[in-house]
Amino acid sequence: MSTTADRASNLDMAMDAFRTDLAANHLAPLWEIMRKLAALEPAKGGAPMHWSWNDLRNRVMRAGELVTAEEAERRVLVLENAQFPGEGKVTSSLYGGIQLLLPGEVAPSHRHTASALRLVMEGGGGYTSVDGEQVIMSPGDFIVTPSGTFHDHGNETDHPIIWLDGLDVFVVNLLNAPFADTYPEARQPITKTSGESAALFSSGLVPHGFTRAQGGSPIFCWPYSRTRPALDLLNKAGRVDPALGVKMDFIDPTSAKSPIPTMTASMRLLPAGFSSDPYRCVSGTVMSVVEGHGRVCIGSQSWDIGLNDVFVVPSWTWSQFEVDEELILFGFSDEVLQRQLGFWREERMDKERA
Numbered sequence: 001m002s003t004t005a006d007r008a009s010n011l012d013m014a015m016d017a018f019r020t021d022l023a024a025n026h027l028a029p030l031w032e033i034m035r036k037l038a039a040l041e042p043a044k045g046g047a048p049m050h051w052s053w054n055d056l057r058n059r060v061m062r063a064g065e066l067v068t069a070e071e072a073e074r075r076v077l078v079l080e081n082a083q084f085p086g087e088g089k090v091t092s093s094l095y096g097g098i099q100l101l102l103p104g105e106v107a108p109s110h111r112h113t114a115s116a117l118r119l120v121m122e123g124g125g126g127y128t129s130v131d132g133e134q135v136i137m138s139p140g141d142f143i144v145t146p147s148g149t150f151h152d153h154g155n156e157t158d159h160p161i162i163w164l165d166g167l168d169v170f171v172v173n174l175l176n177a178p179f180a181d182t183y184p185e186a187r188q189p190i191t192k193t194s195g196e197s198a199a200l201f202s203s204g205l206v207p208h209g210f211t212r213a214q215g216g217s218p219i220f221c222w223p224y225s226r227t228r229p230a231l232d233l234l235n236k237a238g239r240v241d242p243a244l245g246v247k248m249d250f251i252d253p254t255s256a257k258s259p260i261p262t263m264t265a266s267m268r269l270l271p272a273g274f275s276s277d278p279y280r281c282v283s284g285t286v287m288s289v290v291e292g293h294g295r296v297c298i299g300s301q302s303w304d305i306g307l308n309d310v311f312v313v314p315s316w317t318w319s320q321f322e323v324d325e326e327l328i329l330f331g332f333s334d335e336v337l338q339r340q341l342g343f344w345r346e347e348r349m350d351k352e353r354a
Helices: 004-024 029-036 053-066 170-176 196-201 225-235 335-341
Strands: 047-049 076-078 095-101 106-112 116-122 128-129 133-136 142-145 151-154 161-165 180-182 246-249 265-272 279-281 285-291 292-299 299-307 310-313 319-321 327-332 346-348
Touching: 029 076, 047 053, 047 299, 095 106, 106 299, 128 142, 133 335, 142 265, 161 285, 170 327, 196 246, 196 335, 225 265, 279 319
Parallel strands: none
Antiparallel strands: 047 310, 076 095, 095 161, 106 151, 106 180, 116 142, 116 161, 128 133, 128 151, 246 265, 265 327, 279 346, 285 310, 285 327, 292 299, 292 319
């Protein structure tokens, strides 16, 4: 008579043989991977990260000594999250990088399916050209290159220009939809007057008969000289969220939506003496300091943050800020995509209970 142990052993062997058979036929038992596919809550959003500006600048300038812009096409140091080594991800869904143009250099014109956004960190006077229009960049400016648009950058000044890049390339790759090509020349021809798109679309007006292109914002530069006064006005009016401070999102004025359908970009002002309520949301966020100093606590880690520092608040991770002097933060995430898909969730905690 077989024992209970024998029956269990026979069942284990049968199950092992069944797994082998399933694998050989490209099948898998859902009951063994259920929680990997349908987790109880987000757990793979990446690690909290912080890069000091001093370290970033030193290393990107070293890259400038070793690699030319022509050799690299885009001379960028990729911001890699420690939870995704070798994958080039700064969050679970987004790419981030620090790009350098030295005096006299051109990042040649190309286009790709992935949309890109940029925050100018150091050096004014360089340019970005998008589909025939050129704008001059200044620190704090927010710039986008919509999906499929030719774009190039150049530095005709006598100093380096450095900016933060953000792309939705991993969203594009998930859908297996990447395409890219280069322009025949390093610089695309300039066919529009500088500032033309802003004049036509940023004043509450549009040309008669205007039809918005699907997915494409008709303007691609939001100067910091306009962003900062808007933040100041809301701050003076007392429009300060206890968790987020004064936060404003960049929009395409012809649609009142994000200029990039997959990414939300914003500026945030935290007033002097501000201590935020703990906050978390499902969108991992890449942030950079535009002005001021403060301290951020992300999960169990804390950092002092200053000008041009970059840090990551992963998905569904508590964060909190302490500010002595006024702090201005730029951030980008996949919030707009999560909202469109109905996945968006956030939580707040009264700091008295934290």
